[in-house]
Structures are given as structure tokens and as C-alpha cells.
Amino acid sequence: MKIIFFELEQTLIDKGRLIPGVVEVLSKLQSVQDSHNEVSELALISCNNQENIDSDKRLNHFHSIVKDNGILHFFEPLSEKITFPDNGHKKISENTFRDAINKIRVGLSYHHTIFISANQSHVTLARSLGMTSIHYKGTVNEKAEIDNLDDLLALINRLLLYSPCGKRLNEAKGFTISHSNKSKKIDSEIKSITERVDTNQLLENITKLTEFGTRWSYSPEISKVPIWIFDQFQRIGYSIEKEIQYQPFELPNSQPQMNVLCGNKDKDMIIVCSHYDSISETPSFSAPGADDNASGVAATLELARIFRNIPLKRNIMFAVFGGEEQGLYGSAACAEKASQEKWPIDVVINLDMISYKQTGALSKIIVEYDQGNKNSNNDAAAKAFGLTMAQAATDYTSLEVAHTDIWNSDYIPFEAKGFACIGAYNATDNPFYHKVSDTIDKIDITHLAEVVKMVAATILILGK
Ligand SMILES: [Zn+2]
Known part of the structure; x- marks a missing residue:
């Protein structure tokens, strides 16, 4: 099994609104099979964090954002499918990724996961852990490896079918x-x-x-x-x-x-x-x-x-x-x-x-x-x-x-x-x-x- 993580902000959503084309991409990913004929889990990581906010309140807040944008059904139950950096931080750490994976499959190796983000430093961290990570342009105005949703979908499909040499x-x-x-x-x-x-x-x-x-x-x-x-x-x-x-x-x-x-x-x-x-x-x-x-x-x-x-x-x-x-x-x-x-x-x-x-x-x-x-x-x-x-x-x-x-x-x-x-x-x-x-x-x-x-x-x- 593989888990495909999207960083929510600037990759799927920008200023609270869904980026056009995202629903189509998520729908297709939901049914595509990997090299072991298994479908992948879709999950989110969000860094739009607030300090001193009660975790239920935070989840409710994101529940409405995701629901209002019509993508909640891809990430249910949301409590298991969205992860935030610890302690109100806005920066992802290794713990964030480990927590996010463990909520779906305890102990799953990093290299069974794909992380898509418009944030270069988050991509770098994910790769350092052995995750396959794609630097996607999203709504950020800088050069990235992939700059449109069609290419992103093609690349994820490819990675699901043909995993490169991350072996344990x-x-x-x-x-x-x-x-x-x-x-x-x-x-x-x-x-x-x-x-x-x-x-x-x-x-x-x-x-x-x-x-x-x-x-x-x-x-x-x-x-x-x-x-x-x-x-x-x-x-x-x-x-x-x-x-x-x-x-x-x-x-x-x-x-x-x-x-x-x-x-x-x-x-x-x-x-x-x-x-x-x-x-x-x-x-x-x-x-x-x-x-x-x-x-x-x-x-x-x-x-x-x-x-x-x-x-x-x-x-x-x-x-x-x-x-x-x-x-x-x-x-x-x-x-x-x-x-x-x-x-x-x-x-x-x-x-x-x-x-x-x-x-x-x-x-x-x-x-x-x-x-x-x-x-x-x-x-x-x-x-x-x-x-x-x-x-x-x-x-x-x-x-x-x-x-x-x-x-x-x-x-x-x-x-x-x-x-x-x-x-x-x-x-x-x-x-x-x-x-x-x-x-x-x-x-x-x-x-x-x-x-x-x-x-x-x-x-x-x-x-x-
Ligand atoms: Zn190799």
C-alpha cells in the first residue's frame, strides 16, 4: 500500500479556495492501482497552523474548509487523514510525517509514501527521510519540477506503477x-x-x-x-x-x-x-x-x-x-x-x-x-x-x-x-x-x- 500526501495550502487550496482541476486529479488517484494492484490512501498535511488552538477546534476548522471545497470525501475520516506540525508550528518536521503515516498504517516505511508540495524545504525534508517527493508549483511563483496538474497526475501514476530503487x-x-x-x-x-x-x-x-x-x-x-x-x-x-x-x-x-x-x-x-x-x-x-x-x-x-x-x-x-x-x-x-x-x-x-x-x-x-x-x-x-x-x-x-x-x-x-x-x-x-x-x-x-x-x-x- 502507498500513501499519497498533499500539502493542503498552495497545492490543493489557495487562500481558502480550491485550485481548479484538483477534484479531477483526486478522483483519478482514488482509483488508480499501484504495482501490487492496490489503491492508495490519500491524505493531507497542513501547515496553516495556529498556536494555542484546541485540537478539536482546529480539526473542525479544517473540516469546514475541506468540506466547503467539495473534497472531504477523499479524506475521510478527516481526523486520520490530516496532520499538522506539532505545537502550532508552521514548519513540517520528521515527526509530522511519522505521525501522518502512523495514523493510516503504523510503521509503514517512508519510501511507500509520496509527498506533493509547493514548498521546496518540505520536499527536501521528505526526500531526506526516503519519501518520494514531488516539488509541484501549485500557486507559488517559483520554479518547480512539475508546473501543471496533468503532468502531476501522470507522474504520480508513473511512480505508483514503477517505483524507483528505494528498497529495504x-x-x-x-x-x-x-x-x-x-x-x-x-x-x-x-x-x-x-x-x-x-x-x-x-x-x-x-x-x-x-x-x-x-x-x-x-x-x-x-x-x-x-x-x-x-x-x-x-x-x-x-x-x-x-x-x-x-x-x-x-x-x-x-x-x-x-x-x-x-x-x-x-x-x-x-x-x-x-x-x-x-x-x-x-x-x-x-x-x-x-x-x-x-x-x-x-x-x-x-x-x-x-x-x-x-x-x-x-x-x-x-x-x-x-x-x-x-x-x-x-x-x-x-x-x-x-x-x-x-x-x-x-x-x-x-x-x-x-x-x-x-x-x-x-x-x-x-x-x-x-x-x-x-x-x-x-x-x-x-x-x-x-x-x-x-x-x-x-x-x-x-x-x-x-x-x-x-x-x-x-x-x-x-x-x-x-x-x-x-x-x-x-x-x-x-x-x-x-x-x-x-x-x-x-x-x-x-x-x-x-x-x-x-x-x-x-x-x-x-x-x-
Ligand atoms: Zn538505483
Whole structure:
């Protein structure tokens, strides 16, 4: 279940009067289903607070405002669906959000909530807690990410259908420990190729990616990132005529966006993908995204480097997507094209957040494989690929493996189109994710190298 919070003032109501178009938006949101086929709860937060007012009186006051404007039926019972900052304050605090969530579902994680506000500092706070937050212009006269109700509705629909990478492991479905035992015979060629994974190269690329400062999709400089990625594929030796290409896609209210694809589609193929965009509490200033997801992009580039001259029976396409954090826009555009053009994809391997582990802890990784989701006829293939990856980890790396379902990342649009999908993901929740503190000093490069070896060995097992 998700909760969609609106800040009442300047988002739905201005000077006591309803903003035109709001009823239509709320009506539509009331019936739209999320990725788990559930409808969301709608709720309000109001900062038009008064000091020393009795809480019943305050509720009655807002009851009449909401009722007079014809939107009470979206928020009943109002006592549970409207929350005010403590003690007559006009500023939202973490407590305000926690109270607001607990009134509807005690203990629900912040990342199951969407908060829409015209107040930039409230949006920043919500994001710092892990909420998905949209800075909507409302009736405020300053620049915002979304400036009209149609785009706002489209974006909320998108976020309900395609959640970006806000994951907490205890919410993953289908958790099992891998039972892979080390094979009796280790392939010496696979072993020697996996040993080409270069930690310095990984470190260098993560450093470069974090040095963009922010890779937020709405950053005016976002196009520099795909250009840099394109250049890396070229530098490795791939052909700009035959192999590397930009794939444009649209993200509402933003400049044109680009994925970068590198590979051929003329025989059965493996897609190795990751997203380059990042987010934080204050993404217009800083969003280093070292683990989320410079780690996945650096891994993709390192695999591209290693496999540049290795002949395989399957092609590999390396795909680096944008627009993930806004609702999987880049990967959805690619999956759409892949489906329309019937790309011969055997498996999609998604790499999103793969470099975090606690100091001194064992190297563990989650190998995700599709267990249901939109299609059931691709599950068996996904499981077989996932088990192959677990075996590769056991035979060629020091990683311990557990499995879960795939969720909240770029493989989801491919799964919806029927392709077999697996992924790698941190086995320890990263406390710095979606924060300005997701910096390079928090990640473990040796651990990341093991994950890259695991993917390389998987590709070799599938490709030889
Ligand atoms: Zn991510």
C-alpha cells in the first residue's frame, strides 16, 4: 500500500479556495492501482497552523474548509487523514510525517509514501527521510519540477506503477538462501577472465561519476553524463558506427534525455544494464550517488572493457539508462523499443546498488530473479539464469548469495514485456542511499569487484 500526501495550502487550496482541476486529479488517484494492484490512501498535511488552538477546534476548522471545497470525501475520516506540525508550528518536521503515516498504517516505511508540495524545504525534508517527493508549483511563483496538474497526475501514476530503487531488504519478496555448492571442476579460462576485473578502473569511473556533483535528471547539466558514458565505450574500443548509440527518451518537464546503448542485436543477446541518474535530499546541489548507482555504471563499463575482445555465442548489449529515479523512464523506453523490434533478448541483468557492505562483514550479494510480477511465463527462465549466477558466485568469487524477487528497478519494464530478468543488489541496506552522503568513501571497491566477477563469470557460462 502507498500513501499519497498533499500539502493542503498552495497545492490543493489557495487562500481558502480550491485550485481548479484538483477534484479531477483526486478522483483519478482514488482509483488508480499501484504495482501490487492496490489503491492508495490519500491524505493531507497542513501547515496553516495556529498556536494555542484546541485540537478539536482546529480539526473542525479544517473540516469546514475541506468540506466547503467539495473534497472531504477523499479524506475521510478527516481526523486520520490530516496532520499538522506539532505545537502550532508552521514548519513540517520528521515527526509530522511519522505521525501522518502512523495514523493510516503504523510503521509503514517512508519510501511507500509520496509527498506533493509547493514548498521546496518540505520536499527536501521528505526526500531526506526516503519519501518520494514531488516539488509541484501549485500557486507559488517559483520554479518547480512539475508546473501543471496533468503532468502531476501522470507522474504520480508513473511512480505508483514503477517505483524507483528505494528498497529495504526486509520488504523483498521471495527471500531464500542460495544452496549452490562449489563445482568439482572450475573452468580455468573463466577464472582467468574474471581476474581481469580491475579495482582501479572501477574506482576511477566511480570517482568520475561522483565528480559530476549531481546526476539528477532535472539538472541543467545532466546531458554531460550520457556523453561521458558514450565516450567511455568509445575509449574502450567499441565502434560509434556499429555499436554505440544514444537512445533518446522523454521525461516530463525536463530537457531531452538519453540512454546509452552499446552492442549488437543480430543474434541472441544478454542485456547488462544500470542507471546513471542519481537523487538526494537536495539533488539540484548535490547527489553523488556512489552506490546508487555509480557502482552499477562502473560495473557495466568494466564488463564492457573485459568483454571487448572475447567472442561469445551470445551478444552482450550494455545499456546505461537515465530517468530511473523519476519512475524508470529510460529503461521503459528501451524495453518498449526492444519489444516492438523483437530484440532477441535471452536475459536482462540489472545492476543497481552493488557496492555497499559493512566494514569487516562477509561479502554477500542478493541475486534477484523474477518471481511473478506482470508475466509468469518468463519466471522459469529467470530462475534458471539466477541460479546460474549464484553458481558463478560460488565457483568464481568469495561472495555469499541469497535470492529475492526483482523489484523497484530498471528490469521491471523489461519483465512487463515478457523478457527474463535477473539482477544484483546489495545484501545490506545502504543507510546513505538517496542522500548527499552516498559518497565514494562509503562503498567497498573490493566487494564491488567480486560482484563484477560474478556477473562476468555468469556471462561466460552463458556465452561459451
Ligand atoms: Zn538505483
